Amino acid sequence: MWLIVTEKDNTARRIAGILFGRVKVRKIDGVNVYFSQDEKNAVVGLKGHIVELDYPKEYNNWSKVPLKSLLKADLVKKVKARNIAKALSQLAQKAERVTIATDYDREGELIGVEALEIIKKANPSVKADRAKYSAITPQEIKKAFSSTTKINFNLAKAAETRQIVDLMWGALLTRLLSLSSGRLGKDFLSVGRVQSPTLRFIVEREREIQQFKPTPYWEIFAEFENGEKFSAKHVKRFLKKEEAEEAFSRIGDRAVVKKYVEKDVSERRPIPFNTTEFLREAGKFMAPDKAMSIAENLYMNGYISYPRTDNTVYPPSLNLKAIVSKFLNSEFKAEAEIALSHMKPSRGKKETKDHPPIHPVEVASRKDLSKDEWRIYELVVRRFLATLAPDAVWAVRQAEIDASGEIFKATGKQLVNPGWRAIYVYYKAEESFLPGLHEGQTLKVLSKKIEEKKTKPPGRYTMSSIIKLMEKYNLGTKSTRHEILRKLYSRGYIRGNPLKPTEVAFAVIDALKKEAEVITLPDMTAKLEEDMDRIEEGKQDQKAVVNESAKFLEEVLENVNEEELGKTIREGVRKDRVVGKCPECGNDLEIRKARGRFIGCTSYPECRFTLPLPQKGRLEVTARKCDKHDMSILRIRPSKGKSWTFCPYCSYIEWKGRDGQSQG
Structure with a gap:
């Protein structure tokens, strides 16, 4: 029998349908297995990693296990999907050949090797080989399975090294912080x-914002006329009000065009989507982890190519024209x-x-997808088509104007050929008006004004x-960055x-x-990423990389x-529980248990002033304040259903009012 192993069940179902046509579905240990009609071929889907690395159970007691011992422990492999492992063992007994058809990247290769x-x-x-594909379409799948290759054990080894190192770092640092600050059980600090x-990048940017002291400055604007009105700004930003007022007083009622240029400027179309660029764009209207989850579903259902890639260059083998032509009979026809x-x-x-x-690899319509799926699919389609479209062309006019020795500049931009902008509608075309002028032309000064402004702090990271x-x-990596952000949210850090x-x-x-600044710097982490690359290339030994991490943490x-360490953390935890000032004594009100x-x-x-709180759901203190009571708005995240926010004082007053009415 030929046994094919995919990463997930729905991928197994689709691949079986493409390769076998008619499919028999049978459950083995509760796992769907897709057979060809003659039962000489079978496809089974995993659930991602069915094996995980962990510390032996004797390391479970955080308080009793010395932290240093975590660095020398022999990790164990635990099967976490026993029914799938049993099904694989049963199928293996009849298999003569097994093809690993998990996603082709480090994690996918490791998932496949674990199953193997x-x-x-x-x-x-049993003989084993590898099928590589980037889209679940009939053409791509048939090509992949007719030209299988060898399994890349170095690729899997790189992913396994990351698992070992991340487990070691995570276990040691989480226990170090949690034990030193007394945050154990459900409240542990990860x-x-x-x-x-x-997190350090995010915290330091917030500190920059908090410590920022705005500096005043003054700008001068003037309105000119040559038959048509337009505005211009003084070339200088004045740091002293007196200097601005002196310049302002020199401006008369006439000005002369000192320089004038008209030119067409091309605006290059965007580059193809790799994972980072995709998540950056999708992150403007959706959480990156949600966007990636949707992209993975679109991939497995045959609508888009594999969404985890560093590549920003279309390979020559990709028939771009054939893909574009598919959309001539869709709502993306234009x-x-x-x-x-x-x-x-x-x-x-x-x-x-x-x-x-x-x-995109296949055309979908809105009725085929959910609202969020369509948003991601449309983003991918529009980006793809935009990368093949003409550059946008702007008619740009630039003028330098002399008003009694004070120099002003004005720019006008008109989009004369939208090119890719007609497709990729996520960037707004900001046009500005400037009439046609010529050097030496006299202009009338219609009005002038001074505006006081202040420098602004850097913006928060999005x-x-x-x-x-x-x-x-x-x-x-491209595959983990969105997950890191999700963890920072879920663990109450951002x-x-x-x-x-x-x-x-x-x-x-x-x-x-x-106490341990090196942990917060990107240097060691970046070096480890380079080590993973070298392991993948067969130029670095896994044991050496793991030992280097152990020595560093020691x-x-x-x-x-x-x-x-614990003292500093405990004070921060206490501050995070503070929701406002007590209306009776003026001291801090905080969440207590x-x-x-x-x-x-x-x-x-x-x-003895207190306010009640809902007892179920995860409680979060948000950054917003109640307008009436200057108290933090709280959020409840229930285990099921939507989260909701409230001011604890407003809710208490409302409840008290209702209670009073019921008693009356």
Whole structure:
């Protein structure tokens, strides 16, 4: 029998349908197996990793296990999907050949190798090969399975090394912070190899914003006329009001055009989508982890290519014209015609050989997809077509105007040929007006004004900008960056978008910077990413990389002052529980626990003011304040259903009013 192993069940179903035509579905140990009619071929889907690395159970007691021992422990492999492992073992006994058809990247290769080890244990003589594909379409799948290759064990080894190192870092640092601060059980503080430097970027940007002192400056604007009115700005930004007023007083009622230029300027079309660029764009209207999850579903259902890729250059083997032509009978007809009129692809700086940039492979209609699926699918389609379209062309006019020795500049922009902009509608075309002028022309000064302004602090990172920054510093990979951000949210370190760190985040980063700063720097993490590449290339040994991490973490433990670390974190945790000031005594109100959670005054027992809280759901303190009571708005995230926000004081007053009415 020929056994094919895919990463997920729906991929197995689709591949079986493409390869076998009519399919028999049978359950083995509760797992769907898709057979050809003669039962000589079978496809089975996994659930991602069915095996996981972990510490032996004797390491489970955080309080009793010495932290250093985590660095020398022999990790164990645990089967976490026993029914799938049993099904693989049973199928293996009849298999003569097994083809690993998991996603072709590091994680996918490791997932496939894990499954192969289970199969080989049941049938050591089975022959194994690899099918590589970037889209689940009949043409691509048939081609992949007719030209299988060898399994890349170095690729899997690189992914396994990452697992080992991340487990070691995560276990040691999480226990270090949690034990030193007394945050155990459900309240443990989680940190990791990539989380820590990423969180430091967010915290330090917030600190820049908090410490920023705005500087006043003055700008001069004037309105001119040559038959048509237009505005211009003085070339100088004045840091002293007196200088601005002196310049302002010199401006008379006439001005002369000193320089004037008209030119057409091309605006290059965007580059093809790799994972980072895709998540940056999708992150403008959706959480990156959600966008990736949807993209993966679209891929598995045969609508788009594999969404985890570093590539920004379409390979010559990709028939771009054939893909575009499919959209001539869709609601993207007009956009496809623009692309077909040009058909010269843009290209980015990154070119890899594993997968092409993300692109559509099949036409879908709105009724085929959910609302969110359509948004992601439309983004991918429009980006793909835009990369093949003509550049946009702007008619640009620039003028330099002399008003009694004071120089003003004005620019006009008109979009004369939208090109790719007619397709990729996510960037607004900002036009500005400037009439046709000529050098030496006299203009009438219609009005003038001085505006006082202040310098602004740097903006907070958005989902899009932090992913770009992570890529710049080699933090994480295309496949993990969105997951790191999700962890920072779920563990209460950041809120909102733009990203705002909580007091716990400040405390953790401040404590680590003081006691173990190297953990918060991107250097070691970036080096590890380079080591993974070398393992993949067969130029680096896994054991050497793991030992280097263990030695690094051992030095951290030797130099850290756990008492000071815990003290700093506890203070930050306390601040994060504060929701406002007590209306009776003016001291802090904070979230407390005693037979349930409630809000109490920090001056208890002198002050006994309290507010009730919902007892179910995860409670979060948001950055917003109630307009009436200057109290933090709280959010409840229930285990099921939508989250909701409330002011605890407003809710209490409302409840008290209702209670009073019912008693009356």
